[in-house]
Amino acid sequence: MLDLALFGFILLVIAIGFRRPFVWVLAYLYVDILAPGKMGYTIMPAIQISLITFCAAFAGWMIADPKKGARFTLRQGIMVALLFYCWWTTSNADFPVEAGEKWEWVWKAMFFAIFLPLTITTKLRLESALLVMLLSVAAIVISAGIKIVLGGGGYENKLFFVNDNSGIYESSTLATVAICSIPIIIWFTKHGTIFPPDWRVKLFAVALIFACLLIPVGTEARTGLVCIAALMMLALRDVKRRLTFIVAGATMVFVALPFLPQSYYERMATLGSTDGDESASTRLAVWGWTLEYAAENPTGGGFDAFRGNRFTYDLPVRQEQGNTTAVEYQEVVDEGRAYHSAVFEMLGEQGWPGLFLWLWLHALGLWHMERIRRKWRKKQGNGLADGEEWVAPLATALQYAQIIYLIGSLFQGIAYQPYVLMLIGLQCALWSYCKRLDSAAIAKTRAGLEDRKPALDAASPAMP
Template sequence: MRDIFLIVFMMGLTVLALRRPFLFTCGYIYIDIVSPQRLAFYLLSSIPISLIFFIAAFLGWAMADNKKELVFSARQVMLIMLLALCGITTWNAVFYSSAIVKWDWVWKALVFAIFLPMTLYTRQRIELVLVFMIVSLSAITVVGGVKTLAGGGGYGTLNLMVSNNSGLYEGSIISAVAICMIPLILWYSKYGTIFPRGPWTRLYCYALVFANLMIPIGTQARTGLVCIAFMILLELRAAKHRMRYIAIVAAASIIAIPMLPSSFSSRMETIAGYKGDASASTRLAVWKWTIDYVKEHPFGGGFDVYLANKLTINMSYKTADGTTVNVVGYDQGRAFHNSYFEMLGEQGYLGVILFLLIHLTGIIRMELIRRAYRNNLGEDAWVSPLAASLQHAHLIYLLGASFVGIALQPFIYLIVAVEIGFDVYVQRHIRKRAWNPFRVRKGRQSPDGQYLPNPEDDEDDFDEPEPERSPTGPRWGPKAAPKPMGRPS
């Protein structure tokens, strides 16, 4: 039955995409997140649907999309450099046969992140990509949330529809991703236009937020708990009524904590006692090995170079009578469990620098947009909150990346691509609506000195027509247009 549903859905999406080629791009996002070929038993599992939609997205853009305002930002250039670096290190990898398996999906994630911003030239398209990301992720989190409420959770035992515990179906990864999407879900519940605004849309969004919060409890991943705490702090900054927000969070915590399973509470307590936790001690040993390895191999060892590590693990814990016991263990081939050390070990110093530049630049750009448009009302009221939500999602993911190796996980590069497309859209269209006397040419002034729009500026085939410039002059006071912020990066 599952196969039939997935096949009918993919066929329906393909038919719609033949009329609206941008849906091939959205379809690839769905496939990248949900991996329906892993959920199917027969037909879909034998068809390379990911590659088919990947190619169809590029062909649809090449044949049908508007290319008048095609632009390449600095972050796309950095993504190209990272892609080239990953290709070089894969070719020279210490474990080539293992590295080529990871390269098979890494190059598609980076190429798609470079390509996606070129298609996001309207608000509708930006929103549609976010909707596909939210709804696609909900196919995993809703199932996990329901099973958690039914008592089916546990570390490494929560069944998320697949037996292969990898990608977004791995407990720590899905915990970080589920929490990082909550700010974007809350933004859509208030400002989204793809679905009619109303109580049903808000109810679904709030229910989805609850399901996402259930994921760290069901997986019992400590990464999820840290991400929840960080998300609460970030949303406090954005809250208009902070005391009310604090009261709601405190009341929810008082109600929820006694209802948590004892196994979850016991596992979370190991965060404080990391010295006696084998997992935490092993990670520290891996990170130390990575630093020593890169000193001798500054360009890294390629994907999965962690297979070469041989570790000496020092642990200590106290017995019931207060005696401290020191234990020394040995292990090898342990994963990095940290995205920053993952990039350092696999791509060397240059790789980790590029990684940090790509993400920090996006966070800074979203902060500039958030500040510049935070007083805007009316049709531009959605701009600043979306910048804040993208920034919060990005920061939460980067915090989660401190505990699990997801440096090149495709999901974060979808967020990076949306940030780039959104940044370019704001600079080209939101700022263009504001009256600016320095842009007025002599031949475009009326006899009374007012600004006249140039019809050629609005001759495009965007899916969403942009409003014309106001002929009434500048808006002064607190609602005045923000100052230009420079070229988008």
């Protein structure tokens, strides 16, 4: 029954796309984030729905989209360079088979992020894409939130639609994505037009934000707690009454503490120290190995190069002996451990050139969103941006989402996370949209000056 429902919905969306080809772009966003192909048991796993919607989105744009206003930005060029560089490292990878498996989904995610801004040339398309992405994440977050409330959650518990621990369904990744989506949810409560922000939209948004905050608690993902802290710090930039905000936030935390399970306290306690935590100790050892590897292989080892690592480290083991605690250091030998950091993931797999391109891509995005935020806020203040009041807040929301992702990515290997690459594509689309409006305003001003010039010349007194 579930297969038929999902299959019927996909068929309906594809049928609508024959009248509005941009719907196929939205369909791919939905399929790539939610992964309905993993939910069914017979039809959905067999029809390769991700590939079908991917091809339909690109073909629809090539054949039927007018392409008016489409621009190719510098950041898209950086992604193209990074894509070709990843192809080169894959062809020379230390582990060709494993690298090829990762390349199969990385190239598609990067290609679509490059392609996405070319399809988004209007405010309605930008909002539609953002809404589909948000609701796709919301479907996962809401269902997991219900299970957390009813069952209490827990580390590595099965809380999601699919029995999978990869992609967005990995607990730490979902915690990061959920928290970085909160600024976008808030934007929709103020500037959304597809669903006008009435009391129903705002009530749903409040419930969704609560569900997003539940994900780090229910999954006991330590990265999620760091992301929440980053969100609170960013919120201080925009709130008018900062002291009130801090007091209210602290009050909510203290109220929630008694309801948290003991396992959550025990897991969060490992944030302050690596002693006794094998996971944290392993990460430090892997990062040290990656730096040494990059020194010997500056161009990287291709995808999954971490499979060649091997190292030893001393792990403190505490034993209770009456009223005293004895600490013994046990030597641990480990190998083939993942990077657990997007920065070291890029360094180990793509070397220094790949890491430079990745950092440049994100740094430029933060700068572009900051420029839009400042410039369009000033325009609104001068009354020069009627009908475009949504631009600066959206730039802020996308910037905050990116910052939260970057902080979360320091502790997990999500350098190529498709949802974040989609957000980068939307940033590029917003940048192009603002550039196009600026160009139109400049052209209009010049045309007005040229129209006034003959009148000014005729009114000016003649020289003797």
